[in-house]
Structures are given as structure tokens and as C-alpha cells.
Amino acid sequence: MRKSIIGATFLMLAGIAPAYANLNVFACEPEWGALSSEIGGDKVSIYTATTGGQDPHLIQARPSLIAKMRNADILVCTGAELEIGWLPMLESQASNAKIQSGAPGAFFATNFVNLLEAPAALDRAQGDIHAAGNPHIQTDPRRILAVAKPLADRFAELDPANAAIYASRLADFTARFQAAIAKWQAKAAPLRGTPIAVQHLSWVYMEDWLGLRRIIPLEPKPGVPPSSGYLAQVVETLQKTPAKMVIHAAYEDERPSQFISEKIGIPAVTLPFTVGGTDQAKDLFSLYDDTIDRLLAGAKGKS
Amino acid sequence: MKRTLLAVLLCGTAISSAPASAADTDLAAIKAQLNALDHEYRAKIASLEARLKKAEADAKNAKVSATAAQVAANSSATAAQKTVAVAQAAPATEPSPSQTVLARTPTSANAFNPAIGVVLNGFFAASSRDTDNQPIRGFVLGDEAGLVPRGFSLGESEVNFAANIDPYFTGQLVLSISNSGAANVEEAYIATSGLGGGFTVKAGRFLSAIGYLNEHHAHQWSFSDASLPYRAFLGGQLGDDGVQVKWLAPTDIFLEFGAEWLRGDSFPAGNGANEGKGSVTAFVHAGDDIDDSSNWLAGLSYLHTRADDRNTDGDIFNGTDDIGIASLIYKWAPGGNPTQRNLALSGEFFLGRERGSFDGMPVDLLRSGGYVQGVYQFMPRWSLGLRYAQVTPDDVPAALTGSALDDFGHTPRATTALLEFDTTEFGRFRLQYTHDQSDLKPNDEILFQYTVTYGAHGAHRY
Numbered sequence: 001m002r003k004s005i006i007g008a009t010f011l012m013l014a015g016i017a018p019a020y021a022n023l024n025v026f027a028c029e030p031e032w033g034a035l036s037s038e039i040g041g042d043k044v045s046i047y048t049a050t051t052g053g054q055d056p057h058l059i060q061a062r063p064s065l066i067a068k069m070r071n072a073d074i075l076v077c078t079g080a081e082l083e084i085g086w087l088p089m090l091e092s093q094a095s096n097a098k099i100q101s102g103a104p105g106a107f108f109a110t111n112f113v114n115l116l117e118a119p120a121a122l123d124r125a126q127g128d129i130h131a132a133g134n135p136h137i138q139t140d141p142r143r144i145l146a147v148a149k150p151l152a153d154r155f156a157e158l159d160p161a162n163a164a165i166y167a168s169r170l171a172d173f174t175a176r177f178q179a180a181i182a183k184w185q186a187k188a189a190p191l192r193g194t195p196i197a198v199q200h201l202s203w204v205y206m207e208d209w210l211g212l213r214r215i216i217p218l219e220p221k222p223g224v225p226p227s228s229g230y231l232a233q234v235v236e237t238l239q240k241t242p243a244k245m246v247i248h249a250a251y252e253d254e255r256p257s258q259f260i261s262e263k264i265g266i267p268a269v270t271l272p273f274t275v276g277g278t279d280q281a282k283d284l285f286s287l288y289d290d291t292i293d294r295l296l297a298g299a300k301g302k303s
Numbered sequence: 304m305k306r307t308l309l310a311v312l313l314c315g316t317a318i319s320s321a322p323a324s325a326a327d328t329d330l331a332a333i334k335a336q337l338n339a340l341d342h343e344y345r346a347k348i349a350s351l352e353a354r355l356k357k358a359e360a361d362a363k364n365a366k367v368s369a370t371a372a373q374v375a376a377n378s379s380a381t382a383a384q385k386t387v388a389v390a391q392a393a394p395a396t397e398p399s400p401s402q403t404v405l406a407r408t409p410t411s412a413n414a415f416n417p418a419i420g421v422v423l424n425g426f427f428a429a430s431s432r433d434t435d436n437q438p439i440r441g442f443v444l445g446d447e448a449g450l451v452p453r454g455f456s457l458g459e460s461e462v463n464f465a466a467n468i469d470p471y472f473t474g475q476l477v478l479s480i481s482n483s484g485a486a487n488v489e490e491a492y493i494a495t496s497g498l499g500g501g502f503t504v505k506a507g508r509f510l511s512a513i514g515y516l517n518e519h520h521a522h523q524w525s526f527s528d529a530s531l532p533y534r535a536f537l538g539g540q541l542g543d544d545g546v547q548v549k550w551l552a553p554t555d556i557f558l559e560f561g562a563e564w565l566r567g568d569s570f571p572a573g574n575g576a577n578e579g580k581g582s583v584t585a586f587v588h589a590g591d592d593i594d595d596s597s598n599w600l601a602g603l604s605y606l607h608t609r610a611d612d613r614n615t616d617g618d619i620f621n622g623t624d625d626i627g628i629a630s631l632i633y634k635w636a637p638g639g640n641p642t643q644r645n646l647a648l649s650g651e652f653f654l655g656r657e658r659g660s661f662d663g664m665p666v667d668l669l670r671s672g673g674y675v676q677g678v679y680q681f682m683p684r685w686s687l688g689l690r691y692a693q694v695t696p697d698d699v700p701a702a703l704t705g706s707a708l709d710d711f712g713h714t715p716r717a718t719t720a721l722l723e724f725d726t727t728e729f730g731r732f733r734l735q736y737t738h739d740q741s742d743l744k745p746n747d748e749i750l751f752q753y754t755v756t757y758g759a760h761g762a763h764r765y
Contacts, residue, residue: 051639067590098497225683
């Protein structure tokens with residue numbers, strides 16, 4: 001309510017006729033849909049191309065996605081090759097000049113944060129690696145925040161009539177999110193230094209944020225499903241260097257994690273990974289609430 | 304370029320004293336962070352300063368300095384987070400990654416090289432009868448409609464080069480090398496990348512957008528070979544020189560209209576009839592999601608071709624072909640996540656009329672055909688497929704009895720089963736069995752095939 005009053009005031013002050021044309025946002029992943037909604041409010045209409053139940057690496061370039069991209073004013077995507085298997089196909093079929101790479105309507109979040117785990121050498125024998133670094137930045141809310149301002153700026157660039165609204169919504173979101181981050185960090189303080197096993201290398205930014213210590217991934221190489229032989233090695237490693245829990249994203253097959261959980265007797269923890277990954281993770285705030293709740297439960301031995 | 308500028312600007316605003324170049328800005332940022340951390344992380348600082356010195360020494364070489372500075376910046380960011388951990392009272396946003404964003408500047412001339420991808424595939428085939436020149440009764444076959452030869456053979460090897468030409472065009476070159484070593488330009492086209500209004504124009508040599516499978520390269524097909532109607536009506540696949548215009552309607556569901564004007568060298572056309580503009584096509588595609596898990600695509604296509612002295616194994620045809628194709632594709636994956644399990648069902652129906660003179664005899668043939676297929680990935684990496692295909696020839700005039708167009712009262716059909724194993728999305732092995740009744744006597748064929756792709760990561764068509 002207060003937000004809309006501020007927004008309305010800004011509009012009146014600026015003497016601009018209320019903008020009727022919404023920005024059409026094509027968000028590749030739910031976290032960017034959620035962030036676009038925080039920044040854009042009712043000035044943007046958002047289509048989120050994937051759900052928390054889907055693997056963002058492997059999305060089919062479905063006809064509906066082409067239709068939605070044709071009408072988009074801006075793409076809000078992760079970048080860093082996360083969507084390389086499907087986004088270029090959509091872009092080439094959508095024949096929409098606004099969202100071609102290089103255009104202001106092509107917004108890639110990873111262009112605004114420093115990426116970790118950039119491989120020293122590019123060789124697919126190392127599995128499905130990403131040349132620019134690990135793209136799963138949304139597991140660290142500080143990196144979401146780093147994307148918020150450039151996104152608000154981009155909205156303003158594309159829709160100058162509502163620039164003041166985007167700026168004020170950004171300020172409001174930043175304040176609320178910073179407070180939430182401080183709260184999450186305090187709550188997650190006991191997790192610092194906790195050793196974990198991970199199913200896919202999706203969590204480096206969360207590990208970095210919360211000070212979790214990754215012992216071993218369950219995939220021998222990124223994107224390569226573990227064989228039983230490799231899982232036996234993982235068990236051996238975890239017997240020597242114990243982990244408190246094994247974590248995997250909601251969209252992933254939970255069997256490798258369950259197998260390790262049963263063998264070692266540590267909980268397998270399902271994390272939402274993105275908005276909509278679990279029933280509790282409804283927006284960017286509840287996403288980290290739920291993530292930390294689940295990690296804390298895991299650290300106490302509950303799955 | 305614009306994005307690079309933006310990133311540079313961000314760096315500039317983050318640091319009060321904005322030096323001239325991006326590299327200088329980065330170095331200044333690193334120095335500032337080093338100072339702040341100095342008293343707590345002396346050991347860390349020493350190593351960072353060493354890197355920094357190295358970076359400074361290399362500063363004239365923009366490429367080297369950019370890389371090193373990024374490494375240093377990442378390290379110092381990690382160090383800063385450790386500080387947060389120790390202090391526990393640090394502000395929530397520290398370290399703000401946006402303040403350490405670096406301009407990622409491609410500096411090498413090679414950075415503009417096109418994306419290059421390679422597709423290799425090979426076969427081992429065993430069959431109860433020789434597959435060489437095996438006919439589909441009632442149809443003459445184009446040059447590329449043949450079957451995989453018995454024994455070991457190399458399938459078509461493909462090299463593709465793709466890049467944006469400028470902000471307005473993209474270019475694509477696909478060279479295929481047959482197992483005899485003959486190189487062939489399979490596709491070489493330019494296409495508009497954002498003409499606006501939903502229009503796309505393509506010119507050059509390309510695979511026609513008629514039907515569903517036609518626009519897919521052979522290595523993207525769900526089975527190891529083309530189905531009977533594609534072989535009988537289109538000589539395997541229709542690719543020709545010409546122009547294509549497509550328009551994507553601004554609707555919520557996918558609705559696309561298109562037309563092509565082609566040279567007319569590709570079967571069933573022949574010899575670039577009508578002064579090298581012998582074939583036209585028109586098509587409409589529509590598709591949408593049903594729910595999170597399932598979606599569909601449908602298409603109606605029309606192809607008109609002319610042939611001037613088309614020669615198929617000595618048979619000469621002059622005349623026209625009119626072919627209509629109806630396609631329907633349905634895909635399902637639980638929750639839209641195809642990694643564990645997914646199903647793809649598709650079917651296409653062909654109706655073709657061929658009129659003209661065949662070896663000097665007037666013909667007017669109305670023929671049809673189709674296939675239905677399903678491929679089910681029942682667990683990660685493993686898929687099973689089943690395909691049934693059939694073509695229905697027409698009766699020929701008495702004078703052509705015993706010719707290639709004579710069906711001998713036979714309806715050609717084939718049933719195919721497939722088992723596929725994928726190592727990753729780049730490596731694939733197939734075992735395919737076909738009970739082929741396209742000739743009067745059935746042929747049982749077993750194919751082993753590997754297909755690998757490497758180089759640029761191509762995006763996958765629906």
C-alpha cells in the first residue's frame with residue numbers, strides 16, 4: 001500500500017501520464033522472475049519460463065517459449081552458459097530484435113557478479129563445465145542483491161516513464177532484503193564450517209555465503225550421473241572425512257543423495273534451489289528462510 | 304559492446320577516483336581492498352600483492368591483466384568474506400559483488416571466430432538382404448534416400464560454423480562429408496536476427512521448414528535413419544537454395560507462417576526447373592503448452608516442385624509434384640523436467656500428387672504415406688523407441704508395368720525399434736532394429752550407431 005502511494009506520488013511529481021504499457025519480462029528462471037516482480041511490481045508483466053521443479057540446464061525449446069519470447073521487452077536470465085542448450089534456439093526463432101544478445105533487452109545476471117569456479121582449462125572431459133564460472137549465483141542472496149540495481153537500471157532504461165517507480169521499489173527491496181540477509185546470517189551462524197556433501201556443484205555461492213565446507217560432490221564430473229562405483233568412493237571419502245549432511249536441489253533425482261544418506265547415516269537435505277523449488281519457497285525471502293531452516297534441521301541430524 | 308561499457312561504468316561509479324581504463328580501475332579496487340584487510344590478513348596480502356604486481360607489470364597487455372585482476376579480485380572477495388565470518392558484525396551486503404564487477408573484454412582477434420561444432424557418427428549394419436539399391440516399391444528414390452550399407456561404415460560427418468555477422472544478420476555454414484570423402488555444402492545461409500514485427504528472412508542453402516523432421520539435421524533425429532515417407536517423397540530430406548520468409552504471430556500461443564521459394568534442385572524437383580526457381584513451399588506451425596508437463600506442436604505444409612529431366616537411376620521424369628504434410632508432435636516430461644523421464648510422440652502424414660511424363664509415358668499418381676513414432680526415456684541416459692511407417696503407391700499405366708513406379712500390388716512399410724544410451728548430451732549410442740517391408744521380400748536390419756558432437760554447444764530444436 002505504502003509502496004503504491006510512493007509510486008503514485010513519484011508519478012504525479014514527475015508530471016508523467018500513468019504508463020499503461022507494461023514491460024513484458026521473460027524470466028528464464030524463477031529467481032529472476034521473483035526479482036523482476038520485486039523491482040517492477042505492477043509495471044511489469046512477467047512470464048517465468050521454468051519452474052523450481054525443472055533443471056535449468058536442460059529445458060526444451062518449446063513452442064510456447066518461442067511465442068512468449070517474441071512478445072518480450074526484456075529477457076532476465078542467468079547467463080554464463082547456464083541456458084546455452086535452449087535459449088539461443090528461442091532467440092533465433094523468436095525474431096525479436098529487442099532481446100537479441102547485445103540489445104538492452106538482453107539482461108544476464110551473471111554479468112553483474114564475480115563468478116567462482118571458472119575452470120582453468122576448457123575440456124568437456126571435465127563434464128558439463130561452464131567457461132565463465134559456476135552460474136548458480138542465486139544460492140547467495142548477496143549476489144541477488146548485486147543484480148537488483150542493474151536490473152532496476154535496465155527496467156528504467158527500457159521504460160523511462162516508470163523510472164522513478166523502479167528506483168523507489170529498488171530502494172525498498174534493498175532495505176528489506178539487507179535486513180533479511182542480516183537476519184539469515186545471524187540465524188545461520190551455527191552452520192559456519194559445517195562439512196557437507198553436495199549432489200551437483202550447484203551450491204558454491206551458498207557455501208561461500210554461509211561458510212559451509214564442501215567435502216565432495218556426488219557427481220564425478222559436473223552433469224555426469226554417478227555410477228555405483230563412484231558412489232562407493234564417495235562413501236569411502238565420507239567415512240574418512242565425515243560430512244553433516246548431503247544436499248541436493250529439489251529438481252534433482254534424490255536417489256544418489258538417499259543412497260549416501262543411508263550408507264553413512266547422515267541426513268539427505270532437499271533444498272529449494274530457487275523460488276518454487278519447495279512449497280515453502282514462495283518468493284525471494286521465503287526461499288532463504290526455507291533454505292536455512294532445512295540446513296539447520298540437517299545439521300541437527302534431521303532430513 | 305554496450306554491456307562492456309555498462310560494466311566499465313559500474314566500476315567507475317563504485318570507486319570515487321575513476322582512472323582512465325578498465326584495467327586501472329580494477330587495480331585500484333584491488334588496492335583499496337588490500338589496504339582494508341591488511342592488518343588481519345598479512346599472509347594473504349603478501350600473495351595478493353605478488354599477483355597484483357604481476358598484474359601491474361602486465362597492465363599494458365590488456366588481456367593478461369584482465370585475467371589476473373579477476374583472479375586477484377575473486378581471492379580478495381573470498382578473504383573479505385572470511386573477515387565477515389570472524390567479525391560476525393559486518394553489514395549484510397558486504398562484500399557487494401557489484402563493486403568488484405570486472406569488464407569482461409574479449410581482446411583477441413580470435414574472439415570473433417564463429418562457433419564451430421563437429422558431429423561424427425559411424426555405423427555397423429547387419430541385414431538379412433543386401434541394402435544396396437533396395438527399392439521402395441512404387442517410388443523412385445532420390446540420391447540420398449538410400450540405406451546404411453552393410454558392415455562398418457562412417458556416417459555423414461558434419462562441421463558447422465555459426466556466428467552473428469553484425470547486429471542484423473547471423474550466418475550458418477554446415478559442411479557434411481560423406482563416407483566416400485566428398486564434401487557437400489549442406490546448409491549455408493544468412494538469416495535476419497531481429498528484423499522486428501516477428502519476421503525472419505533467410506537466404507542461401509537451407510533445410511526447408513516443411514513438415515516437422517525436415518528442418519532437423521540427421522543427427523538430431525530420434526531414429527538412426529529417415530522414415531519411409533521422408534525417403535519416398537522428399538529423397539530423405541528437402542534442402543535447397545533459395546529464400547525463406549517466416550512470420551511469428553504476436554499471439555500467446557505459438558503461431559508461425561512461412562513460405563519458401565527455392566531453386567528446385569532437390570528431389571522431388573530436379574535440375575532447377577523454371578529457370579532455377581522451380582519449387583515453392585508454404586507452411587504454418589502452431590504449438591503450446593497443455594500444462595507444466597506436456598506440450599504440442601502441429602504443422603501443415605505444402606510443397607510444389609517442378610522437375611526438368613530429373614534422372615533417378617536412369618528413369619527420366621518431367622513434371623510437377625504437389626505434396627501436403629500434416630504433422631503433430633506431443634512431448635511429455637513430469638513437471639517439465641525431462642532429465643529423468645520423458646516421452647515424445649510424433650506423427651506425420653504425407654499426401655502427394657505427381658503429374659507429368661515418366662520415361663516418356665504420361666503419369667498422374669496420387670500417393671500417400673506417414674509414420675508414427677514414440678521415444679520414451681525411461682531413466683536417465685536410456686531411451687526406447689518404436690516407429691511404424693508406411694507409404695501407399697498408386698496404380699501405374701499399363702505401359703509402366705514393371706518400372707520403378709510399379710508397386711507390384713505391395714504396400715511398403717517398416718517397423719523399427721530403438722534402444723539408445725547417452726553418455727552425456729554430447730555422446731550417444733544406438734541399437735536399432737528394422738523389419739523393413741519396403742521391397743517385396745522383407746529385410747531385417749540391425750544398426751549400431753554412435754553419434755558425438757563436440758566444439759560449440761549447439762542449442763536443441765524442439
